[in-house]
Amino acid sequence: MTEILQTPKLVVVFGGSGFVGRHVVRALAKRGYRIRVACRRPDLAGHVQPLGNVGQIQPVQANVRVRWSVDRAVQGADHVVNLVAILNETGRQKFGSVHEFGARAVAEAARAVGAGLTHVSALGADLNSKSDYARTKALGEKAVFETIPDAVIFRPSINFGPEDGFFNRFANMARYSPVLPLIGGGQTKFQPVYVGDVAEAIARSVDGNVKGGQIYELGGPQVLTFKECMEEMLAVIERRRLLVPVPWWVANLQASILQLLPSPLLTKDQVLQLREHNVVSEAAAKANRTIAALGIQPQAIATILPSYLWRFRAAGQFQQRRPIADR
Template sequence: MTEILQTPPLVVVFGGSGFLGRHVVRALARRGYRVRAACRRPDLAGHLQPLGNVGQIQPVQANVRVRWSVDNAVRGAAHVVNLVGILHESGRQRFGAVHTFGARAVAEAARAVGAGMTHVSALGADAQSASAYQRSKALGEKAVLETIADAVIFRPSVAFGPEDTFFNRFANMARYSPVLPLIGGGETKFQPVYAVDIAEAIARSVDGQVAGGRAYELGGPQVLTFRQCMEELLAVVDRKRMLVPVPWWLANLQASILGMLPKPLLTRDQVAQLREHNVVSDKADKEGRTLPGLGIQPQALGTILPSYLWRFRAAGQFQRGDTAGNAEA
């Protein structure tokens, strides 16, 4: 009898070429899914091809602000993952347009083809927040759940990994600057989470192993203050730098100036975000809406940072006989 081979399900990942996206695409490809990576510049997504078999991963052009491109991208999809987000506003890329309008557009397109949906928001999303970023994230969650009631929402804390914009930025700063700023005194708490762990949670939601209609808060095994994050970073890159507290008023003044740059180092909205702790809530922990609750043991910051921050040491990977480590990038 001739065996009939079934075509693997298609998963569309919006923002698939980004920092988190490449880890999500890899996790899905390893499970055998066909992956369509929807991004604004598919010509710059060639780095995704080696993550799967020949023809398994297909970058396509889509912009969540342009509805027809979203509809085209989700055709034939069994599941849709939305990772699209911006850290600061510029040009037409506004928080409301990307995080709220874009989230609803993706959800409506997914519903139209009968696909399931996983939406990545942010820890601290709150419609009453002083931060426009956090307000838009909360409104995006609301739009998704209004459209697809059993959608899965993930709220990660600060994500770290080889291409992150947090630890890499400060490690690079430590190469040239004798001081590192501690905004608001460096007392804001974070729960840094490894991008690979977030990707595993997303892949499990695509597998149907995560209950929908609720938000999951994703954090790592450690709660660290901003100061402790910088101390951990400096220990890894083996550099001694002064950690200088910057009062809120001065941080806002600096952000007003730096925020005018094409790629701002700091904005007033980011200062507003730093006034709130970015950690998993006790309620989410008790209800099992966390990585351990999903059966995923999150990896510690100290285990992963040396695997990619070694390049910021004075002698690179040969500093004091250390190696770069072999954690998954």
């Protein structure tokens, strides 16, 4: 009797060409899904295609601010993943249009084709936040649940891994600057989570192994202050730098100038975000809505950072590691 082969499910990943997206695409490809990567510039998304088999991954043009492009991108989808976010506003890319309007557009498009939805938000999302980023992230979550009540929402802390925008940025700064700034004294707490673990959580939601209608907070095994994050990074790249506390008012003044640049190092909205700790809440831990509750053992930064920050050492990969006491 001839065996009938079923066509693998189609997953549409909005923002799949970005830092988190490429890890999500890889995790889904390893499971055998067909993947459609929806992004603004598919001509610049060729790097995602080698993450799967020939023809398994297809970049398509879509912009969450343009509703018809979203509807077109999800046609035939079995599941939709929305990773689209911005850290600062530029041109037409505004927090409201991307985080709120875009989240609702993706959710409504997914509902129209009967697809499941996984939405990635961020720790710190709060309807009452003074930060536009955090407030619009919360509005996006609200829009998602209003549209698809059984959607899965993830709130990760700072993602770290190859090409991350946090440790890489400060490690690169340490190559040229004798000092590194500690905004607000560097006491803001983070719970950095490995991007590969976040991608695995998202893939498991696509598999149907994560209960819908819930918000899951994803953090790593360690809670570190901003200062401790810088110390961990400097230990890996084996450089000594002076860590200088920057008062909030000074940081706000600097941000008001820096945010005028095309790619600002700091904005006033980011200063507002840094006033709040970025860690998994006690409520999420008690309700078993964490990464550990999904059956994932999160990796520590000490095991991952050396694998990609070595290039910031004075002699790169050829530099001999010095004893810890000598650093």
